[in-house]
Amino acid sequence: MSKLWGARFDKKSHPLADKFTFSIAYDYRLAKYDCIGSIAHAQMLGKQGIIPKADAAKIIAGLKKILAQVEAGKFKYDPTAEDIHSDIQTRLKAAIGKPADKLHTARSRNDQVVLDVKLYCLDHALHLIDAVQGLQQNIVHFAKTNRDVIIPAYTHLQGAQVVLLAHHMLAYVEMLERDKGRIKDCFMRTNVMPLGSCALSGTSLKTDRAYLTKLLGFAETAANSMDVVSDRDFIVELISTCSIIAMHLSRVSEDLILWASKEFDFIDIDSSFCTGSSIMPHKKNPDVLELMRGTSAKIFGNLTEILVLLKGLPLTYNRDLQLDKPVLFDTVETTQDMLVVLAELFVNLKVKHASLASRINEEGFFCVDAMDYLIKKGVSYRDAHDILGNMVKKCLDKDKKISSLTLGELKAFSPYFNEDVKKLFNPKMSVNIKTSLGSTNPNLVNKQLTKWEVSLRGV
Ligand code: ARG
Numbered sequence: 001m002s003k004l005w006g007a008r009f010d011k012k013s014h015p016l017a018d019k020f021t022f023s024i025a026y027d028y029r030l031a032k033y034d035c036i037g038s039i040a041h042a043q044m045l046g047k048q049g050i051i052p053k054a055d056a057a058k059i060i061a062g063l064k065k066i067l068a069q070v071e072a073g074k075f076k077y078d079p080t081a082e083d084i085h086s087d088i089q090t091r092l093k094a095a096i097g098k099p100a101d102k103l104h105t106a107r108s109r110n111d112q113v114v115l116d117v118k119l120y121c122l123d124h125a126l127h128l129i130d131a132v133q134g135l136q137q138n139i140v141h142f143a144k145t146n147r148d149v150i151i152p153a154y155t156h157l158q159g160a161q162v163v164l165l166a167h168h169m170l171a172y173v174e175m176l177e178r179d180k181g182r183i184k185d186c187f188m189r190t191n192v193m194p195l196g197s198c199a200l201s202g203t204s205l206k207t208d209r210a211y212l213t214k215l216l217g218f219a220e221t222a223a224n225s226m227d228v229v230s231d232r233d234f235i236v237e238l239i240s241t242c243s244i245i246a247m248h249l250s251r252v253s254e255d256l257i258l259w260a261s262k263e264f265d266f267i268d269i270d271s272s273f274c275t276g277s278s279i280m281p282h283k284k285n286p287d288v289l290e291l292m293r294g295t296s297a298k299i300f301g302n303l304t305e306i307l308v309l310l311k312g313l314p315l316t317y318n319r320d321l322q323l324d325k326p327v328l329f330d331t332v333e334t335t336q337d338m339l340v341v342l343a344e345l346f347v348n349l350k351v352k353h354a355s356l357a358s359r360i361n362e363e364g365f366f367c368v369d370a371m372d373y374l375i376k377k378g379v380s381y382r383d384a385h386d387i388l389g390n391m392v393k394k395c396l397d398k399d400k401k402i403s404s405l406t407l408g409e410l411k412a413f414s415p416y417f418n419e420d421v422k423k424l425f426n427p428k429m430s431v432n433i434k435t436s437l438g439s440t441n442p443n444l445v446n447k448q449l450t451k452w453e454v455s456l457r458g459v
Contacts, residue, residue, distance in 0.1 A: 002090070003082055003086065004082070004085070004086050004089060004104070004109070018082075021082070021319070021322075022081075022082050022083065023082070023083045023084075023322050023325065024077055024078070024079060024081045024082065024083050024084060024086075024087060025079065026325055026326050026329060027083050027084045027116075027322075027325050028075075028077035028084050028087075029084075029120065029325075029329055030084050030113075030116040030117065030120055030325075031066075031070045031075055031077070031084055031087075031088065032067065032070045032071065033115070033116040033117075033119035033120050033123075034084055034085055034088050034112070034116050035063050035064075035066050035067035035070060035088065036067065036119060036216070037112060037115045037116055037119065037195060037216065038059075038063050038088070038103060038112075039060050039063045039064065039067070040195075040212055040215040040216050041103070041106075041107055041195060041212065042056045042059040042060050042063065042103055043056060043060060043215060044207060044208055044211050044212050044215070045102070045103075045105055045106065045207075046060075047208065047211065048205075048206055048207060048208055049206075050105055050106060050205050050206065050207065051099075051102040051105055054099075055099035055102050058096045058099045059092065059096065059099055059100060059102070059103050061096070062092045062095045062096040062100065063088075063092060065095065066088060066091055066092065066095075078090070078091075083109075083113075083322075084116075085109050085112055085113065085116075089103065089104065105205065106196070106198060106203045106205040106207050107195065107196075107198060108197075108198045108199040108200075108229075110197070110198070110199050110200065110229040110316070110317040111194050111195050111196065111197040111198055111199075111225075111228065111229055112195070113321075113322075114194040114197075114228055114229060115193070115194050115195045115216075117232075117235065117324070117325065117328070118190050118191075118192075118193075118194060118234065119216075120328075121186070121190050121234060121235065121238055121328070121332075122187060122190055122191060124332045124336070125183050125184075125186060125187045125190070125238065126187075127336060128183050128242070128245075128332070128335060128336060128339070129180050129183050129184070131335075131336050131339035131340055131343070132176050132179055132180050132183070132245065132339055133180065133456060134339065134340070134343045135176060135339050135342055135343040135346070136173050136176050136177070136452070136456050137343075137456050138343045138344075138346040138347060139169050139170075139172055139173055139176075139346055140169070140170070140173060140449060140452045140453055140456060141346070142169060142346045142349055143165065143166035143169035143170060143173075143449060144166065144449050144453070146165050146166065146351050147164065147165075147166045147442075147445070147446065147449060148164075148442075149164065149165040149166070149351050149353070149356060150162050150163070150164060150165070150356070150360050150427045150428065150431060151163060151164075151165045151168060151266060151356060151359075151360065152359055152360055152362070152365060153168065159362060159364065159365060160365070161365050161366075161368060161430065162360050162365045162366075162427045162430050162431060162440075163431065163440040164431055164440050164442060164445050165351065166445050166448075166449060167439075167440040167445050168255075170445065170448050170449070170452065172248065172251075172252050173452055175248045176245075176248065179241065179244060179245045179248060182241040182244060183238075183241055185237075185241075186234065186237045186238045186241055188219070189233075189234055189237065190234040190237075190238070191218055191219040191220065192218060192219065192220045192221070192222045192228075193209070193212060193213040193216060193218035193220065193221045193222060194222050194228040194229070195209070195212050195216070196209040196212060196221075196225075197222060197225035197226075197228045197229050198225065199229070199316075199317070200225060200226055200229050200230075200315075200316040200317065201225055201226070202225045209221050226315055226316050229316045229317045230313070230315045230316040230317065231310075232306070232310055232321060232324045235306060235324050235327075235328050236303070236306050236307060236310070238328070238331070238332070239299070239302055239303045239306055239327060239328065239331045240303055242299055242331045242332065242334075242335040243296075243299050243300050243302075243303045243331075245335055245338075245339070246295070246296035246299040246300070246334075246335060246338060247296060247300075249292055249296065249338050249339070249342055250292060250293045250296040252292075252342065253289040253290070253292040253293045253342070254289075254293055256269065256286065256289050256345075256349075257286045257289050257290065257293070260286050260289075265352055265355040265356075265359075266351065266352060266355065266356050266359075267349060267350060267351055267352060268349075268350040268351075268352055269284075269286055269288075269289070269345065269349060270345070270347075270348035270349065270350070271284060272348070273286075273288045273289075273344075273345045273348075274286055274287065274288070275287040275288075288341060288345060289345070292338055292341070292342060295334060295338060296338075298330070298334065299331050299334060299335065302327040302328075302330060302331045303331075305323075305327050306324060306327050306328075309321075309323055309324065309327075310324075360427040361426075361427060363395075363396055363401055363402050363403065363425050364392065364396055365427070365430065366424050366425045366426070366429075366430055367388045367391075367392060369424045369429070369430050369433060370388055370391075370402070370421055370424055370425075371384040371385060371387075371388050372384075372433075373417075373421050373424060374387060374388075374414060374416050374417075377416045378416075379414065379416055387413050387414045390413060391413050401425075402422075402425060403422045403425040405422075407419055
């Protein structure tokens with residue numbers, strides 16, 4: 001296929017140079033946005049009388065046909081085209097003839113490509129928000145189905161205190177809500193219309209950029225032509241947001257992997273989301289979750305790649321910028337997949353009630369509750385900590401239950417102890433007595449569950 005810039009050259013480009021420089025194999029994903037952008041551009045050129053209205057109409061009709069093909073999934077990119085912009089331009093010429101030559105008036109691929117990539121980002125940001133929301137909904141549903149379940153919670157991966165499983169689950173929902181906020185922030189800063197910046201300095205032709213902004217549905221028109229054709233910070237921001245999402249999904253995965261192990265035995269992952277071992281017949285491995293954790297590494301790699309790609313580039317456009325696309329597409333598509341897969345895994349996730357019930361009575365989990373008991377009676381935090389520390393050393397470390405101590409034995413640790421302290425060595429009591437805002441108290445957690453159910457409904 002002929003290039004958009006051939007006339008100045010006295011020889012054809014080397015096939016190796018073509019192979020190395022062509023971006024069509026990945027930027028074909030921009031076909032839809034390229035048509036949408038070009039339709040608006042042609043409309044503006046016609047309205048301004050920069051090209052004849054009749055030519056603009058032919059261009060628009062031709063582009064709409066290509067767009068319909070793209071939207072029907074029938075568009076097959078031409079691998080001999082340099083990029084998607086050249087491919088669509090050539091198809092248009094084949095379809096409508098000479099008027100197609102006027103489409104690129106007052107435009108460069110430098111502003112065209114940024115427009116296409118921005119439209120891609122805006123579109124996919126909305127899909128990502130939906131996917132995050134879908135995952136949140138499934139986590140909330142899982143939490144609500146199991147709202148009475150109590151689990152051990154960990155610090156340093158050592159059993160710490162007990163909490164409601166729903167409380168643990170809603171922690172992820174909070175994280176994902178901030179992720180949605182970050183996507184919305186990216187959306188807002190991306191929502192600035194670049195077209196009309198041309199190669200880098202603008203144009204002497206009487207374009208109407210505000211009209212383009214309106215036609216394309218952007219919130220603002222970019223104020224500096226050099227900024228717009230040079231920068232890709234909106235891509236960095238989206239990849240960085242996806243990195244945070246992937247990091248969160250990786251942590252959810254890690255919790256579930258641990259919980260599904262025989263050593264923890266809190267949950268059962270549906271076998272449709274597990275795989276077996278080729279040698280050990282007893283194995284049911286959480287490979288989907290392991291790959292969720294592993295795939296996040298690739299997204300962090302993409303973030304590093306785009307930052308390094310950009311950091312040394314002088315203004316304005318450099319061909320290096322073409323390489324913003326593989327990392328962007330890979331990140332967005334992978335994050336979307338991760339969100340959808342994890343959401344589905346939650347649908348058939350089962351809690352192992354009997355096993356969990358046998359794990360939440362370890363008396364160490366209730367030491368802080370017993371400390372609070374003493375503090376409420378006027379004992380200082382430091383003294384209460386020492387008293388409980390002694391009890392752990394003399395009882396729990398020797399497999400003796402604190403709840404089985406006689407009143408005399410209790411008083412030997414602290415005269416403030418009465419029989420009623422023994423009631424605290426109970427998982428239900430432990431969650432019930434937490435009253436602080438944001439705690440694992442069942443009433444508060446139920447309110448949170450309802451709040452999330454309502455706020456995540458629709459949108
Ligand atoms: N495929 C190119 C890209 O993605 C299009 C822009 C080429 N512009 C240029 N001045 N060589 O960046």
